[in-house]
Amino acid sequence: MGTVKKKSLNLSTGAAGEEFAAQYLLKRGDEILARNWRIREGELDLVTLDRSGLIHMIEVKTRSSSAFGHPLEAIDSAKAHRIQRLALAWLATNGALGCDYQIDAIAVLIATDGSHTLELRANVL
Numbered sequence: 001m002g003t004v005k006k007k008s009l010n011l012s013t014g015a016a017g018e019e020f021a022a023q024y025l026l027k028r029g030d031e032i033l034a035r036n037w038r039i040r041e042g043e044l045d046l047v048t049l050d051r052s053g054l055i056h057m058i059e060v061k062t063r064s065s066s067a068f069g070h071p072l073e074a075i076d077s078a079k080a081h082r083i084q085r086l087a088l089a090w091l092a093t094n095g096a097l098g099c100d101y102q103i104d105a106i107a108v109l110i111a112t113d114g115s116h117t118l119e120l121r122a123n124v125l
Contacts, residue, residue, distance in 0.1 A: 013062050013064055014060075016116075017110065018045055018046065020108050021046060021060045022035065025046065025058070028050075030049060030051075032046060032048050034090070037086075041082065041085060041086060042086050044058075044059075044087065046060060047090060054102065055100065056102055056103075057086070057090065057101060057102070057104070058104045058105065059079075059104070059105045059124075060106045061074050061105065062110060063107075063108075071108065072119075075105060080125050084103065084125055103125040104123065104124060106118060107121070
């Protein structure tokens with residue numbers, strides 16, 4: 001029973017983090033092209049288009065504390081390679097091969113009172 005509850009909490013924490021990230025990106029003027037774009041190999045959390053025409057593939061990592069390290073430390077080399085493959089698959093699927101793109105990461109820390117901090121790291125891969 002505890003495992004189901006923990007998994008549910010992790011999912012809601014992750015969904016909240018992705019929503020905070022999406023709202024941040026919208027406020028800076030990006031257009032969201034895709035949310036939770038999924039294929040067999042995995043999922044891209046967010047795909048956006050900025051004002052200059054650059055496509056951003058964004059990995060969002062959310063935590064309720066930094067007790068186990070910074071959220072972006074969860075992006076290991078295997079995850080990084082998967083994100084790169086997913087980015088190319090998204091471009092191919094959407095007729096955008098050859099378009100300029102970059103892979104970004106957003107770390108979201110959500111406090112127990114519901115407040116949050118957000119850190120964007122551009123062009124991480």
